[in-house]
Amino acid sequence: MYGKQQSTDAFPRRPLGSTGLHVTPVCVGGGPLGSMPALFGYDVSAERGTETALAALTGPFNFLDTAAGYSDGESERRIGAALRRIGGVPGGFVLGTKVDRDFTTGDFSGEQVRRSAEGSLERLGLDRLPLVYLHDPEHISFEAGMAPGGPVEALLELQREGVIGHLGVAGGPVELMARYLRTGHFAALITHNRWTLVDRSAGDLIDEAVSLGVGVVNAAPFGSGILAKGPAQFTKYAYRQADDEVLRRVRAMEDACAAHGVPLAAAALQFSVRDPRITSTIVGVSRPERITETARLATWDIPDELWETLAPLTAPQESWLY
Template sequence: MHGRQQPPDAFPRRPLGVTGLHVTPVCVGGGPLGSMPGLFGYDVSAERGTETALAALTGPFNFLDTAAGYSDGESERRIGAALLRIGGVPEGFVLATKVDRDFTTGAFSGDQMRRSAEGSLERLGLDRLPLVYLHDPENVSFEAGMAPGGPVEALLDMQREGVIGHLGVAGGPVELMARYLRTGHFAALITHNRWTLVDRSAGDLLDEAVSLGVGVVNGAPFGGGVLAKGTATSTKYAYRQADDEVLRRIRLMEAACAAHGVPIGAAALQFSVRDPRITSTIVGVSRPERIAETARLATWDIPDELWETLAPLTAPEEFWRW
């Protein structure tokens, strides 16, 4: 069986909650293109990162996600360099970034959020940010996040000023993410490593987000790589050593996929893409050719029998990230 890649204009655009933005079912993740060897295990040169950003901006997907803190702003710088080459953000393209804490001092204040956003504007060469996420708020208490003069208030101020179009929240712990969504301030959500072939922690969170009209973006469908490269290459899930039981189940998934002639990466990606609650799924890329490879995985023919085989192989709840 061979994978089929649709032409670049064949990916439908879906509404991202009530934002009015319409995005493709796959979002290009800009973390790796900025070079994050400590997380991903390899370096990416500035030129390769810029070429990758260029491929993302001109390829079959209209959604690119980055963050101020990725490689100390290097991801945004490389995207900014690519934007300069093509004369700005293409029409209909959605570029999202995230505001970050100060990684030196740990500051997660309102002033820091403003500095972070201003740095993003400068690096990307933009005068407005269409979609900005509060990034990893688990690094501060919910009370501090919502306090007067705190990070959320600062983001709301920048939104009123027109610097930010739509606000989102991006982080890990599912109950904390739900608390932020319940404030009514956020139109988009990124959850990561918690809705994959092996981890279903975010199930209730996805339901709640949809009920609130929040657009859901699912990050890390490959669990940091193991659900794309396989256990022969990686034994980590979510950037840490995976439990033996999780690895056992992934190996069973690999065998099932191989029996059907399907790359496990195709199954891992489409597990997320086919979920009606998820608007778009983030796939990090570090090489220009990865864009076409991701499109191929997203459109690979997967028989129903494989989904039926994979479903009971999900790891038990005690191994989920929550």
């Protein structure tokens, strides 16, 4: 048996940058509930996805993240079905989504951003989107993203029209994300797979975001699964095969956690949650019971000695994503 856990009854609300929104330190990730077998390796039925969304909307966390492009909109459809069952977004709950490029043509124009946002409104059954991120802008140049008639201009217009409340940017390459933050247009940032037990690529980006008053949301604390399941069951980091050095270090982390009676997943999640610079940490879920399990991991009692053991096990910089 693992050691004791703290209470999971209540999670504090933290201010998300300058948005005025207050969110729990854990955000439920809506990607898996839409069923993305090519990415996650398993299917999720429509009913299970909707039940998972219901659990997210009525559970201990008040923050749910999805995207127009997840499963060709299926994540949003299932969340929308759950919202209809409970009569709309609960008071104080924050639902964030993302505008996406056209995955068939690659179009990421302003017109495409408007189509993406309109599709989200329809699928979710809402007349306004409180928080919308520009999603994966690394698929176009920064210049194209900021050009007249481009995606950022369209988002700003939608915000002025009252369709969108707050704007964020969500993506991978840390320097590109920093360039978007420096425009002053974005109040929230999602970085993924780049601030975990083994990869610290986003350290400077997170510092810069905080200095700009931008709310930081850290996604994929499990590195797509290896830091939850362990390398014996899963050998990919950020959806690609992890190198031998990363695997060796994750094994050492798993052994250290076991010696203290702590699940590796609890340490991986709390590495992010306990960082005062990070407002919320996104954990993807695909089953209703995962909500409660995630709450347990987020509140597991982890001794200081374990953190001291884990710190030097971070992968060498040449293994980081950037």
